[in-house]
Each structure stands twice: as structure tokens, then as C-alpha cells.
Amino acid sequence: MQRTIFNLVAGLVLSFPVYSADEIVVYSERKEHLIKPLFEAYTAETGVPIRYITDNAALLIERIAAEGESTPADLLMTVDAGNLWQAKERGILAPVESELLEERVPAHLRDPDRQWFGLSQRARTIVYSSERVDPAELSDYAGLADPEWRGRVCLRTAQKVYNQSLVATLIERLGEPETEAIVEGWVANLAAPVFTSDTRLLEAIAAGQCDVGIVNTYYLGRLVKDDPDFPVRVFWANQDGAGVHVNISGAGVLRHADNAAGATRLLEWLAGPEAQADFAGLNLEYPVLEATQVDPVLEAWGDFEADPVNLEVAGRRQAQAVKLMDRAGYR
Numbered sequence: 001m002q003r004t005i006f007n008l009v010a011g012l013v014l015s016f017p018v019y020s021a022d023e024i025v026v027y028s029e030r031k032e033h034l035i036k037p038l039f040e041a042y043t044a045e046t047g048v049p050i051r052y053i054t055d056n057a058a059l060l061i062e063r064i065a066a067e068g069e070s071t072p073a074d075l076l077m078t079v080d081a082g083n084l085w086q087a088k089e090r091g092i093l094a095p096v097e098s099e100l101l102e103e104r105v106p107a108h109l110r111d112p113d114r115q116w117f118g119l120s121q122r123a124r125t126i127v128y129s130s131e132r133v134d135p136a137e138l139s140d141y142a143g144l145a146d147p148e149w150r151g152r153v154c155l156r157t158a159q160k161v162y163n164q165s166l167v168a169t170l171i172e173r174l175g176e177p178e179t180e181a182i183v184e185g186w187v188a189n190l191a192a193p194v195f196t197s198d199t200r201l202l203e204a205i206a207a208g209q210c211d212v213g214i215v216n217t218y219y220l221g222r223l224v225k226d227d228p229d230f231p232v233r234v235f236w237a238n239q240d241g242a243g244v245h246v247n248i249s250g251a252g253v254l255r256h257a258d259n260a261a262g263a264t265r266l267l268e269w270l271a272g273p274e275a276q277a278d279f280a281g282l283n284l285e286y287p288v289l290e291a292t293q294v295d296p297v298l299e300a301w302g303d304f305e306a307d308p309v310n311l312e313v314a315g316r317r318q319a320q321a322v323k324l325m326d327r328a329g330y331r
Helices: 002-015 032-046 057-070 081-089 099-104 141-145 161-174 176-188 198-207 217-226 260-270 276-281 296-301 312-316 318-327
Strands: 024-028 050-054 075-079 117-129 212-216 232-235 245-253
Touching: 024 032, 024 057, 024 260, 032 050, 032 260, 032 276, 057 075, 057 081, 075 081, 075 260, 081 161, 081 245, 081 312, 081 318, 099 260, 117 161, 117 198, 117 217, 117 260, 117 276, 141 161, 141 176, 141 212, 161 176, 161 212, 161 245, 161 312, 161 318, 176 318, 198 212, 198 217, 198 232, 212 217, 217 232, 217 296, 245 260, 312 318
Parallel strands: 024 050, 024 075
Antiparallel strands: 075 245, 117 212, 117 232, 117 245
């Protein structure tokens, strides 16, 4: 198996085209339709070409590690801070000295050692049926473990990193025993087997299969864009406590980047006023730069307090979270 993976990665290295010295090369887990318009705008503004490939974060991290000093990539862009933490642990990222990034990206949305920076925020919160649930019944993530929600909860699979990061944050805030009791309660309250996607979970709530769930809000935003009467609403969890769990899409400059300076300038631009509305808005996410205009769908949901815990915890406690969810029967 290891030999197969090595051969695959080696083949990819050999097949990658040769790039010119002044351009920036990005390896991105973020989908092409979410980055191409921004990269084209940057090139139009600066004259600097950007080349990119897209793939799963784990595969990109393995590829960069295999390429070593010969990697053509300058920047790694992924979703979820847990993936960026893994990249840092593998030693493939480099610290970035940038006053602009430190001014624009809040401290809890960037690596304490400046090796990665958030570029958009992804709120993962409670959603509910507008036809069957009074929002006054809702409070926080732990509340969904209460007996009143027996047979009414839907969840996405624990194999998804988004849920692993949420549980990792709960462990950081509440400790392992209390978090395990919460997760066990979620499982006991399930109305159906776990779903493979947030979209399917939302559709199940709309269809009456369950009443509440936990999702990244941009999935609901897409459905509301297509159908403003879609019968599911957002509830901002934990507003009397730590705040809503947020994660990021973000990026880091690679340790062996040929154009580290260019990659840093691109990062600064993506975190700046020229790009933030589009970087977040293309996927109905929230900007990291304060006072940036958000999409009208998001604006209609109102403001919320986000958990200010540093997102490095999403990686640091990821393995602990996975084991806890498995013990609790959440798979």
C-alpha cells in the first residue's frame, strides 16, 4: 500500500509542468470555482501569474512532503484548521512575517507560530425546522443531547473533519468526560443513521425526517439561494457561553517555496479589502476581515458571537476527538 502511494506521488511529481520564476504556484483543497476568479483578479491587478492544482488536503500534504525541496508549490490552501495543523506538524510550512496579516486576521483564526492564516470563517451551528421547532427550545450544542430531542436529531458522519474539529473544541472547553456524555446523548437522540453530507441532512429536516441538526451554514445558504422558502433556519448556538464554533478556509506558505515572497503577498491580498468579500462570498462563508460586507442571505441571519478559542486546537485534539466519538458510538 505504501509503495503504491509512493509511486502515485512520484508519478505526479514527474508529470507536473515547469513554471516560470515570477509566478505563484498554489496547491489547493478549495475547489476551482471558488479560487479561479480571485486568482484571475490578482493576476489582472499585479501581472503575476498563478498556477494551481486542486485535490484532497491529505493527498496534497503527502505530495508536498514527497516532493521535498523540489516542490514547485509556494502556497498550500485547505479547508479546516485541522488540515493546516497537520501540514504544520509534517514540517512543510514556514513562518510568515507580515504585519498586514496580523492586523487583518484575528489571532484565534491564525497559527500562533504564524505558519497558517484563516481567509474565511465557516460557522458550524444548529439548524432547525421552521415548521416543527420553536427556537426558544434551543440553546447550545450540549442541549441537543437532552431527552426532549430523542428521535429528532440528525448528524453528519463523524468521519468528516468538520465534526472532528467541533468535538475537539468541545473537549478543549468542557473536558473529555463532559464532551463524551454530550456526544453519547447526540447518538441516543438520532432520528436516522448519520448522513454523508450537510446538504442531505438539511433536506432530511425539510422532509420531516428529523427536526434539528448541526451543519456549516454555507450549505443552508446555498439551499436558501435556490429556494427562499426552504423550511430550515439557523440558530446561533452557545450565545450565553463560549460562542458558535467556527472553522476556516486558510493557507500557509511552504517551507521550500521558490517564491515565498510572492506567496506572502498573495496571502496579504486575499486577506485584504479587495478580496475578502469575494473569497468568503463565493461560498457563502464569513470574511475574516472585520467590516467586510457579507452576502444578503448571511446578513438576514443576523450577527453572532463566535468561540474565540484558537483553532490550532482543531488539530491538536483531533485524534482525541476521533477516539471519543468512536467510544460514544458516533461514526
